[in-house]
Amino acid sequence: MPRNNSFFDDLRNEAITGVAYKNLSLKKQILIRFANTGNATIADLSKELNISTPKTAGLVTELLQDGLVKDYGKTESSIGRRPSLYGLNPHSVFFVGVEVKRFHVNIGLLDFKKNVVKISESIPYRLDNTPEAFRQLCDIIQDFIRILSIKKDKILGIGLNLSGRINSRTGYSYSYFHFGEEPLSNLLEKETGIPVFLENDSRAMAYGEFCHGAVRDEKHILFINMDYGIGMGIMVNGRLYYGRSGFAGELGHIPVFDNEIICHCGKKGCLETEASGEALIRIFLKRIRGGASSIAWKPGRKETAIQLEDIIRAAKQDDVLAIECIAEIGEKLGKGMATLINLYNPELVILGGSLSATGAYIQLPIITAVHKYSLSLVNNDTELKISQLGERAGVIGACLLVRDRLLGLL
Template identity: 35%
Template sequence: MTASTKKYRQLRTDVIKHLYYGKMLTLAELSNLTHKSLPLITTMVNNLMADGYVLEYGLAPSTGGRRALTFLLNKEKQSYIIAVAMDQLVTQVVIYDLLNEVRIAAELFPFALNGDPTNTITLIEFLKNYIIRSGIPLEQILGLGIGMPGFVNAAEGVNHTFFKIEGQGNLKEHLTKELGLPVFIDNDSSLIALAELKFGMAKERKDVMVVNVGWGIGLGMIINGSLFRGHSGYAGEFSHIPLSQSNKLCACGKQGCLEVDTSLLVLVERAKLQIKNGMKSSLELSFLDESKLHGDHFLEAAKAGDPLAVSIMADAAFLIGKGLATLIHIINPELIVLGGRGAIAGKMMMAPIEQAIHEFCIPRLAEHTEIKVSALNTESALLGAATLVIENCNFN
């Protein structure tokens, strides 16, 4: 491949990526984003239109001069993305088009992750069946992105916690071979942060921490406008900061981890124990409904103002805020986003988190850090998985 061909292909990919994230852009905007000349971008967009990737959309809003044409990706190009969002109890999968519109309805698959070596086989069977039922040929699928909990090294394609592939290479390579299409994996909290960076409240921000409130407490870190992974790819293990005063043993094998007092699994068990001891709560009836996870019942009860759920959630949120105060001292972020499953009750968590930050954080730092609840809610995990595919694709 010649140097000029390589540059052409890279620019082609870059233009498609900017349109994917920006939705509708003018030639001038694409020129600024890619740092390429307007004539070169015009030629590239014309080529992409000829290939069916790009469409003229219409005129941009007037800025006082001649209105420019806008362009967007063609959702009828028949190029699709499979996004998979996993947590410790449930796996979601959906197929998007290039405009991130759902083309095949999302499915939920109850799938409790553990150390069972059959986890990988179960996941592959579920994904194969979903792809077959979709009716979409493999050649029309750009790739499959998976966000999963655990110690995930995205660059190496390994999950050291839940999916260990003995004698079969790494997980990414194994899934790619079994599914017959490109597969990319990453930590779930990192992808939730990536979704916020590209589509949510962290867009065009430089230094942001995205807290993934779920069955554990994850953290995605955006430093200088990019996802920060750390030296060996495992940055953001917020849930294992030693802030708990209890002697409970964490799943990691250590004591004192934040997670043992703040994960949804722990909060649900705490609510059940208090109900058993005579505390009145709407959760007493809600927990009888097995059509939803008890953690979801708990979050909905907290959002609705159930006194027991609010009290338990407030205690956990205060401890999360104490952990965030520590990180504010180290990173000095401009924004903290509360995301993940727990964003359902995010507004209720705001007061105790802010209280802890004001109590434990130097005011000069605290007053320069905003705290917001994600508007993407539970969709952030799927959007992040789709973004993972786009970030690793070559559109040639």
């Protein structure tokens, strides 16, 4: 008997009920099992998911017809009739991830089995809260999709990361492109013709590292996004923590310092004012005015032309001033992180974002400050690592968040 609807039809049908809804849920369970554990036989699936063998076989057959599942051949068992192994078809569907930075965009494509198909990094872009910047961002996304070798209808969703206040449940961004009543995710979906999922950049980076990066068996993780600002992604028991309104993780706006520096949030004394990429640029320029020299600074250059990447590049070339300034903000950031370690007692803290590229130059002063200001009984159980994915963390995390939301993992 021919089927009326495919998995995708049912997935997009918000009014689905009854047997169709139950079958869709069971198919999601099968796909989740493949995604988390790998290939399996019908008997394995039936036992693990507590579904009858005939029912399991029927559901797998429909997923095969939809192209989501692939027959990987017979098992190596030599006893009796060898059953077939089934698993995800990596080329059945794809996901686009977009990481929007201050001065560039990273964008990539992942397949169903988390393989990176294509990534374009450091596409020139200036993040401004203007209609023109929004239009340019839409063009970048559409240009990337246009040159892909796959059909557009195989892209199941786009994940887009922005800094600031993001409500991923409603699709609203309250820091950028909040021009009217309509959610930003809806505006982007109208432009691209593909469902769009919005996420805070630090949380997406944390998820990327958890699924595909530095995390091994750890479940309680803090991801520190060290960029022009400071963000944090929190994972508790292997799940992202959002808080009541979806804004948890505003590490940069913890009032740590007694200073008169006004943060971009409008308040004084925030951790960001003395321990962020913006603070690093300010400290670096102050030292230059005081007579210090650096390969990142050429006489006659306008101060406004200095970017965070210039100082990072100089540190990688063993520039003394750049290293000293990075150590200064690292010590201050470590002091703020000591409070987090006392509060959360995490298994793992991952240092990510642009400044993580400086490696030990930022890591060592942070570790020193953490040990100085946090309780030894607590920090002894916390490992501190540099991001394994680097600039790709946000793109990969965005793709996987889309995939796992659609599968019902989140």
